[in-house]
Amino acid sequence: MTIKDIVNVRLSSQQITNRIFDKVKDVVGFMGAIQAQDYAMAKWAIGVRLPGSTDKIVTTSINNAELIRSHLLRPTWHFVSADDIYWMLQLTAPQIKSSMKSRNKELELTEAVFNKSNKVIIRTLSGGKNLTRGELRKELEKAKINTDKNRLSHLLMEAELDGIVCSGEVKGKKQTYAMLPERVPNKKVLTKEEALAELANRYFSSHGPATLKDFVWWSGLPVKDARSALELVKSNFIQETFNLETYWLTDSFSISRNSLKSVSLLPAFDEYIISYKDRNAMLTIKNKKKAVLNNGIFRPVIIMYGQVIGIWRRSTKSDKIIIEIEFFRSFSKAVTKLIERASLDLEYFFNKKIKVLFT
16 A cells, blocks of 8 residues: 555545535534534535535534534534434543543632533523523623633533533524534434444544544544454454554555546645544645644645645635635646636635635
8 A cells, every 4th residue: 555545545535536425414424523613614624525515505404403513532623413413422522521620620610610500501501592602601600600711611511521512503603502402302322332333433434544543533532442443343444554554444445546636625624634643645744834733723725636735725805705825835837727626616615706816
């Protein structure tokens, strides 16, 4: 197996070049979860993988509770199918809570504080209410619960991890919280072994070729659990070796490089980059700091034949979107034409004219 094989199969398995789904819920379910702290970019991460989709279609899926945004896996936001929210929370919330203990202690957020906060949140949201972060802050402060110094984020995350709240309907351009049991009344629960196997199957099917180290990073699971998960499902996958590392994938790497879509504009924090511990196959060491900042920000990237060749920035005017392109090295006019063509997908998705600037 070569680097070209790795990126070619990843492009296909991640639905960037081999897009087989036609519903938001299905593509997110196949991916397992899509990192989503950058809300607009996370919607575009779905758009990249779903032919004919638009920002409006993805937002409708969120409003209809087909798609849930919550803290899962690693302690950050993810989009997940409503069908998977309960078992995925049950599997990953304990590890996230454990990772937050030290910071919660610094913020003086005790179990008593969390219990009180959860009661306020339940009382405030029950009955189908969808409230913004600011609206919930007011209710918590009325109850004499301190929300400063990022305490509010921890209070709301705790309520998510406890299965109390999740993303609600979008109000204008503002996101809201709602009661999870009201948004998703049908609770799918798996045993720990079933959940481990399901998560590993989702990851290696949608992200392969990938290593155990990659899965540990993406899932946030303890190494022991991640190893057990892979053991449960490894008979479903092919095993290949590259640079002394074992990679797992669903099919042989017989995809023709020439058959792949050559250029794509991927969003910030896209799964194609962020979901692997080792990103060297797609991103050279020289350019890594340009695409992944020291503070953990993953910038929107341009990929050509699976390799990251630059970054892009998006700014929105009232009637159009400005895309600024920054290459890591000089490219021919033919490549700039391919990028302009790829930008038409963004234009369709956001339903706004796109102007591409090369800096």
